[in-house]
Amino acid sequence: MTNHLETSEMLLNMGPQHPSTHGVLRLVLKLDGERVKAVECVIGYLHRGVEKIGENRTYMQFAPYVDRMDYISAVSNGLGYCLAVEQLIGAEAPPRAQIVRVLFAELNRIASHLLWLGTSALDLGAMTALFYTMREREEVLKIFENYCGARLTTHAFRIGGLQYELHDTFEAETRAFSEMFKKRLDEYEKLLTKNPIWVERLKGVGILTAEECKSYAVSGPMLRAAGVNWDLRKAQPYSGYEQFDFEIPVLHGADSYDRYRIRIEEMRQSLRIIDQALERIPSGAIMAKVPKVLKPAPGEVYVSIEAPKGELGYYIVSDGSLHPYRLRVRPPSFVNLASLEKMAVGALVADVVAIIGTIDIVLGEVDR
Amino acid sequence: MLETLKRVFLLDLLDGLWVTFKTQRTSNISTEQYPKDRPKVGERYRGAPRLNINPDNGETLCIGCDLCAKACPENLIVVGTERNKETRRLDLTYFTYDLSRCMFCGLCEDACPVDALELTQDFEMASYTREGLIWDRQMLEEGPRPTRYTR
Amino acid sequence: MSQDAKPAPVMATEAWEDGLSDLLHSTFNTADTTAILKRETFRGQAFATTAADAFHPVIAWLRDTQNFDYLVDLTAVDHPSDPLCFELVAILYSFASNRRIRIKTFFDAESKPASLTNLYEAANWLEREVFDMFGIQFEGHPNLKRILMPDDWQGHPLLKERSIVDMDQDWVQKHLGIESGQ
Numbered sequence: 001m002t003n004h005l006e007t008s009e010m011l012l013n014m015g016p017q018h019p020s021t022h023g024v025l026r027l028v029l030k031l032d033g034e035r036v037k038a039v040e041c042v043i044g045y046l047h048r049g050v051e052k053i054g055e056n057r058t059y060m061q062f063a064p065y066v067d068r069m070d071y072i073s074a075v076s077n078g079l080g081y082c083l084a085v086e087q088l089i090g091a092e093a094p095p096r097a098q099i100v101r102v103l104f105a106e107l108n109r110i111a112s113h114l115l116w117l118g119t120s121a122l123d124l125g126a127m128t129a130l131f132y133t134m135r136e137r138e139e140v141l142k143i144f145e146n147y148c149g150a151r152l153t154t155h156a157f158r159i160g161g162l163q164y165e166l167h168d169t170f171e172a173e174t175r176a177f178s179e180m181f182k183k184r185l186d187e188y189e190k191l192l193t194k195n196p197i198w199v200e201r202l203k204g205v206g207i208l209t210a211e212e213c214k215s216y217a218v219s220g221p222m223l224r225a226a227g228v229n230w231d232l233r234k235a236q237p238y239s240g241y242e243q244f245d246f247e248i249p250v251l252h253g254a255d256s257y258d259r260y261r262i263r264i265e266e267m268r269q270s271l272r273i274i275d276q277a278l279e280r281i282p283s284g285a286i287m288a289k290v291p292k293v294l295k296p297a298p299g300e301v302y303v304s305i306e307a308p309k310g311e312l313g314y315y316i317v318s319d320g321s322l323h324p325y326r327l328r329v330r331p332p333s334f335v336n337l338a339s340l341e342k343m344a345v346g347a348l349v350a351d352v353v354a355i356i357g358t359i360d361i362v363l364g365e366v367d368r
Numbered sequence: 369m370l371e372t373l374k375r376v377f378l379l380d381l382l383d384g385l386w387v388t389f390k391t392q393r394t395s396n397i398s399t400e401q402y403p404k405d406r407p408k409v410g411e412r413y414r415g416a417p418r419l420n421i422n423p424d425n426g427e428t429l430c431i432g433c434d435l436c437a438k439a440c441p442e443n444l445i446v447v448g449t450e451r452n453k454e455t456r457r458l459d460l461t462y463f464t465y466d467l468s469r470c471m472f473c474g475l476c477e478d479a480c481p482v483d484a485l486e487l488t489q490d491f492e493m494a495s496y497t498r499e500g501l502i503w504d505r506q507m508l509e510e511g512p513r514p515t516r517y518t519r
Numbered sequence: 520m521s522q523d524a525k526p527a528p529v530m531a532t533e534a535w536e537d538g539l540s541d542l543l544h545s546t547f548n549t550a551d552t553t554a555i556l557k558r559e560t561f562r563g564q565a566f567a568t569t570a571a572d573a574f575h576p577v578i579a580w581l582r583d584t585q586n587f588d589y590l591v592d593l594t595a596v597d598h599p600s601d602p603l604c605f606e607l608v609a610i611l612y613s614f615a616s617n618r619r620i621r622i623k624t625f626f627d628a629e630s631k632p633a634s635l636t637n638l639y640e641a642a643n644w645l646e647r648e649v650f651d652m653f654g655i656q657f658e659g660h661p662n663l664k665r666i667l668m669p670d671d672w673q674g675h676p677l678l679k680e681r682s683i684v685d686m687d688q689d690w691v692q693k694h695l696g697i698e699s700g701q
Binding site (some may be wrong): 026028043044047049050052055056087088091212214215216217228230236297298299300301302304311313314319325326328330334335337338339342367368 | 528529530531532561562564588589590591592594596597608610614617619621636640641644645648652664665667668669676677683
């Protein structure tokens with residue numbers, strides 16, 4: 001007589017309205033007890049057709065839309081788009097504009113990582129971190145608001161440079177933030193880095209080796225946590241990143257815990273860049289000579305930057321008219337999320353939450 | 369050995385708890401008491417649109433050039449003009465601004481050659497109807513009138 | 520802003536000349552077959568155009584012998600006025616040599632290009648997106664179905680024949696109860 005219980009596979013729908021899928025991601029989990037046997041991501045709930053909108057707007061008009069893809073790092077999106085169009089028309093932003101862009105992009109990286117840290121800690125039950133990270137993120141958003149008049153969907157840069165000159169209090173505000181934030185980062189580490197619960201929940205969870213990362217075209221902190229020393233700011237510097245002295249944190253654990261540590265360290269490095277950039281903002285023009293009506297010659301470019309989530313690329317095809325003929329966005333979240341179908345296999349259901357957390361997706365960008 | 373002891377006595381956890389404890393002081397509260405205290409928004413804040421008038425004679429600054437409507441990614445501005453026979457200029461007849469589609473990108477403001485259209489620091493624009501969000505010239509010149517709640 | 524009829528605009532490209540370009544030419548172009556049709560650069564970015572059936576082999580060769588182990592992006596462009604109406608673009612990156620190149624191919628609406636999923640895992644979702652947006656069928660894809668649009672959506676939104684306001688009216692009416700468009 002066999003004495004085992006009859007088990008059967010179960011299909012479990014997780015999301016799209018689930019607090020820890022960070023938006024409207026739906027997962028169809030095939031479960032054997034608590035173990036995940038297969039995952040299927042169902043996405044597209046936030047699809048707005050950004051690429052189609054791009055084909056129906058002029059180059060200048062499309063700029064505000066890119067803020068709405070990865071809405072927690074809108075500045076980086078805008079930077080990538082401006083760089084892409086600038087390369088297409090053969091223009092370059094003046095040195096002052098480039099350094100200011102770097103400053104804002106790095107502030108935005110901190111804001112994005114802070115939101116990630118708060119929410120993914122919340123997913124795992126560490127509620128306190130969320131309040132602290134939101135408090136610090138507020139300071140960054142205040143700097144954005146004072147500079148360009150919006151907190152989230154900033155539309156901070158324009159094609160060819162900047163629209164706004166730095167506001168008078170910018171330097172003082174940013175210095176104060178940098179001073180304060182160094183101490184706060186240590187506080188976060190005290191809260192989490194050695195916290196036994198946090199370590200237990202993340203160590204060895206969601207392993208994606210370097211080879212798999214490359215095959216899945218994973219980029220950003222996930223790739224660097226797998227031991228690949230690759231960051232576009234160093235590999236193919238843009239907007240004057242080559243002038244700054246900073247390090248690319250690399251760890252070899254390839255698991256969720258190392259992704260967390262990479263992001264913490266990246267915030268430290270961003271502060272280093274900010275401190276250096278504040279010292280050397282050159283004077284001069286903030287806008288290159290760009291025609292008011294943009295009509296790029298026929299051509300195509302692919303320009304990518306290191307957004308907080310990974311490689312964000314714009315592939316723009318121009319047919320010589322006012323509108324882009326084709327505007328493709330290479331979203332880091334979308335490509336990174338594809339690896340979930342591999343990482344989550346064999347994990348527990350609760351680990352899936354941790355894994356989604358450390359991929360750091362924004363559904364606005366996954367679905368576009 | 370030290371690590372094990374630390375784990376047994378939950379020292380790492382206490383470290384974190386100390387951080388939480390330090391934040392308990394009431395002077396550390398950073399919550400905003402809206403609507404009791406209205407937040408002060410940045411000087412460049414892009415909020416409710418306004419059509420500026422000349423304070424001396426009350427005439428509109430708008431010259432009806434239609435540049436804002438052309439700049440707008442959402443095509444939500446409609447400018448109506450009429451050619452004035454005497455001054456040979458364009459007179460503004462109507463101006464509508466559909467706030468329900470506006471994303472406050474500021475491109476119209478940038479495009480305006482005479483600083484007539486401006487995004488102001490007002491941020492209370494809610495309306496009970498969709499039609500209420502389509503602002504005409506009068507509304508744009510006078511600005512929004514948010515409901516004041518009193519006890 | 521003159522609107523007079525001009526000949527179709529052409530990209531002002533320059534020849535792509537370096538070791539990799541020569542190697543591509545010597546490996547794939549023989550006396551009687553030309554698999555690599557063009558090797559160009561624009562704004563310093565190199566790209567090669569292959570014959571439709573050479574797309575997969577060229578990328579496989581680049582991956583296996585030239586270390587292009589990272590499929591950055593795979594996307595398509597619709598050229599409805601052309602008989603070869605689809606352009607498929609793969610952007611490849613090599614960590615070893617820190618360079619990025621594009622491989623393109625043109626084919627007609629009936630053709631089914633070979634899927635890159637056996638080379639790169641990343642191609643899975645990217646090809647699904649291309650299928651969703653353009654209706655390009657990939658031969659050998661394990662799970663080719665819509666990814667962003669609803670499963671019962673009709674048509675492929677990024678085709679040039681679809682206007683931005685004229686989408687699947689029936690679907691919108693059935694599920695949302697409103698008229699599509701602005």
